[in-house]
Amino acid sequence: MRKRLPAGTYLFILAVITGTAYFINLGYNDIWNPNEGFYADAVRHLLQNNNLLDFFFNNEYRFNKPPVTYWVIALSCRLFGLSEFSIRLPIVLLALGTCFFTGSISGMLFGKKTALWSGLVMAVSFQFLINTRYAAPEIPLTFFFTLTMYFFVRFIVYRKPFALWSAWISLGVTMLVKGYPYLIIITAIMASYAFFSTGRNFRNFVHELKQYRILTGIVISLLIGMSWPFYSWIKFGNDFLHVLDTETTYRAFRYQADWFRDLFFFPLVMLWGFLPYSLVFIPVAIASAARADYRRELLFPFVWGAIILMVFTIARFKLPTYFIQAHPAMAVVTGWYLGQSRFSFGFERWIKRLGIFLPGMVFIMVFLAAMSLLNTGHYYLLLLLLPASSLILSYRNSDKRWILGTFPLTALVALFLLFTASVLPSLEKVRPYKEIGAAIRSRSDGKNSYVYLENRFLHNLPYYSRQKTAAISSGALQKISVQVPYFLLAEEKDTMAVAQGSTLWKGIVYKKNSEAAFFPFLLSYYHYLHGDSSGFRKYRLLMVFPGKNILPQGYPERE
Template structure:
């Protein structure tokens, strides 16, 4: 039974999402490279009290706007420099996105559709994963969702010139401005394209003249321009780098994270599993103008169906065009799918018995196939897998298989449909702690918290921290020490190219490294396992292993004895 008051319903959804996303938020170590990078930029803002110019390892970093750094810095000031603080903004933005998505579905199609939209989005694997990951995309997704929702509310009015519509448009402009400060002009570009495409399809383009575009522009500029103006004043050339290099050139020419145009198809299917199967049902019901119980009579228009469709298509196509892609880019496209799937779930009981059984049979078979695939992967994989990860993977496979059987058995009759959906939701809920535990147990793949703890005692007496031909983004955050990079410039060179003036923190050759290593200056050098033999042969005195994690080893040239745990590192290296 849903609460009668919409505000109360949304508050409940927010609380449930918080219960889902916040517990254990700080347990996993920071994942390389993104979490380590954004955590360190925020920490350096707090340390320097310069909240205008982002810096990574105290080098200028111009690739992204500052809003998420500001949010992480605020959390660090409250909770200290830890994993919980740097992930908290992503969790809060995700909670907000669940609420906004539910509110929009509620207004469009009624309370039942709003409830299911919240359920679908909150328990979608991709959305849940990034709600607990310190990156910029949850913030962009939240502000873009809020901007589109408030634009749609304005469009529902009799005219864009009514006071209510004007207020919604001004709020939409403010949300787009915040989205721009979260990840750049992509927020304005996507929202504008979606709004224009929808107005064109609805044959309402002439209504643009009634919009308060001047006031929207002033609000957008008042929020966005101060930071950009300050950045250009303090860092001449920033605007060209940010807009031309980081956005235009990266979209049109970059092959970083290169993938084909098909990349987001499996990402969307897997990221929305198993709720993606209810999208066709919701879509067909929307186009048939089938109204839900308790929904207002004027909310069954086909325009209600076209808006989430255009929303999803524009974002999906836009991010599919360039070669440079990451799975998190598609996050802003999940809310419209959640709304459509939520509508489909709300329509389940109205289906004929035969149609409903076919749908549940398809979902059950798909879940069973996925369960078998996971079982085969974790049991028969050629390379040995961490036993804890394998066990949790098998548990997820068992949960999916059990939910498939329970859902099909319960969904055969209309009166038990809520129990079938409940079985599916409980199964996804059960995979949440298992997935979180898999991430923690996979720490050795791309996290270095334990390595930082191992080297911390050796950095106390002005001992330099350096990395050989790579840069471990999280080490400065964990050790509070600047990281000298050896023969590696990486993305930091795009703004701060290596020069002789920066030789203290940029070592340009092996010869220079050997000179510093043998000079008597204390150094902890982080190296990949493939470089250990060459370094052992070339560095004098011979490097002493003081710690390791994953493929990275900490080498030391000082007088302190290695800890007892270093013996395990040596054994690991011998086995490799």
């Protein structure tokens, strides 16, 4: 009899391929606008100043986020040098760690059979996957959030005190990634789980909370999580408190009129953000919630996801990235289903059609469209052997159901490999930020100056130029009062009237400040490839020499 590839071995091979894909061309792209620019420049200042507590962006204090994201990036840059790769490396490592702990949670709750599935589902959840490509707090937050949940699950399964105290310490670190609201969210998950797991009996509920050492744990988490905010308040006073209020209280409670649309914001985010398995998770979650035995079995991931959904639906300010912290819980539920057959044949048939084949075919069509429209090499068609292997092996293998479930995963990994290997590197043709920064540094001779940008602000330019950067209107180009040589990045048509300037660089720049809305940027690039450059503007970088070369008041000092 011919030997067949075990499903577990195939899943492990896919895990290795997916993990490797995270690293492909990781440092190739310039720093992305706007969010990555904040962290790149802040870490540059941190290393330059040897100050782990005070953060700067564009030569100004930055209070907007707690320190852990800066610290992990700074550690990487200290070890490997300041570069795009070392800035993004800790994000990828924390992403892989998140997948590992997601699988570990699934393994503790449901056994080893589901652990690899849950980790893989987490690794390819669409919104999580795309956030691994740039430095921002979302992945560190998801890692420490998941780490907290991992230690909490270890405690409720094994009742080991070390796991409990590790959970409270991890919660404190989570607060140092994104702020004190996560103390409320995670303690709400713990308390809700205690309430439902004790049969909603108040006396048993109180006893369970005592087992969690909840008051002592909250104190430990507060001591860790509020240490940096307390330091910043002592040092900077109301300046810090104003930013803290804007970043937390205002976002949570500011008035928004369209409450009906807000109600469906995160369910829609769940639908596209958890692809390719959202169309598996949603019907499985609904069907499982309708059965008492499955509700009990899936209680912890259900409570985890439900609390995040409720909290951020109530909060007034909404971003899709807020829901990434629910993805590990959703991956655990999805892995539980994919690892073991639990439903009727009719239900399974519809899941196979709607949740497995449909997303897989959609991603293959997107793959082919991207190849055709963005002029990638035809040899990238070989990547489609990945989803093809899933279909072929499922047909020829006794573990048919297990391997068939990998079809949407392999289709998305093939698409991700196409983007990391070809599409994202090709975008650098219209992203000249490093080149602009190098031109500025080559003429600044290590001295501080100013960089003025006409009608816009590029958040990665302070990092690349090593200079104070400011936006200026077109009408003010002739009114710049700086009396030392400065740099001006302006539209080519507007630089003709600037006297006493020498051209350092000229080329095209994306006309919008943000590349975070990636699809419009990609669409502009597609049009550019086909002769329509309306999504970009022709810019010229000048070094301007005023008449008097004296140091004006307010000239930035070197740090």
